[in-house]
Amino acid sequence: MKNSALIKGTAAIAVGAALLLGGGGTLASWNASQTATPGTIVAGDLNVAADTGVWTDRLGNPVTISNYRVVPGDKLTYSQVLNVTLTGNKMAADITATGTGADNGFNAANVIVSAPVLTAGTSTTVVSNPLKTSGTVTATITFEFKSGTANRSDVTKSYDFGNVAFDLNQVTQTGLS
Numbered sequence: 001m002k003n004s005a006l007i008k009g010t011a012a013i014a015v016g017a018a019l020l021l022g023g024g025g026t027l028a029s030w031n032a033s034q035t036a037t038p039g040t041i042v043a044g045d046l047n048v049a050a051d052t053g054v055w056t057d058r059l060g061n062p063v064t065i066s067n068y069r070v071v072p073g074d075k076l077t078y079s080q081v082l083n084v085t086l087t088g089n090k091m092a093a094d095i096t097a098t099g100t101g102a103d104n105g106f107n108a109a110n111v112i113v114s115a116p117v118l119t120a121g122t123s124t125t126v127v128s129n130p131l132k133t134s135g136t137v138t139a140t141i142t143f144e145f146k147s148g149t150a151n152r153s154d155v156t157k158s159y160d161f162g163n164v165a166f167d168l169n170q171v172t173q174t175g176l177s
Helices: 002-024
Strands: 046-051 054-056 075-087 093-098 111-113 116-119 135-145 165-170
Touching: 002 075, 054 116, 075 165, 093 135
Parallel strands: none
Antiparallel strands: 046 075, 054 075, 075 135, 093 165, 111 135, 116 135
């Protein structure tokens, strides 16, 4: 019987201790909380969209390239308006062109293809990289069939500008590493 009373007493002490430690007793700790309102982060935008390009001859007359046949001494200019979107604090991007190499069907010694020249809007002010604001940029490429081309060189040849692309690539501005 002593064993049973001892077991009951020990059980009562254990239950009491559990209640005290489990929050049902007088052992307490203080705490508090406050919600924060940091707001919402919104991403910017970087995009380039091309309008319809225009070919012109040396005198500035429009040329329909699909049925125009160049001869030695011709110089054609392609102008492409690009709508550039640069949205974001500290946004900057380089614009480049690809697919304008000189050797593309013609003998490279007979042709000069310029690197694209970028100007602001429709002005003649040259734009330098990196661009830092949205707006329009005109890309101009010239194709010149050299007048010194002789001996029927490059007769009936074709130059495919179908792979020309304008790339806009974000760059990190100074102080943003």
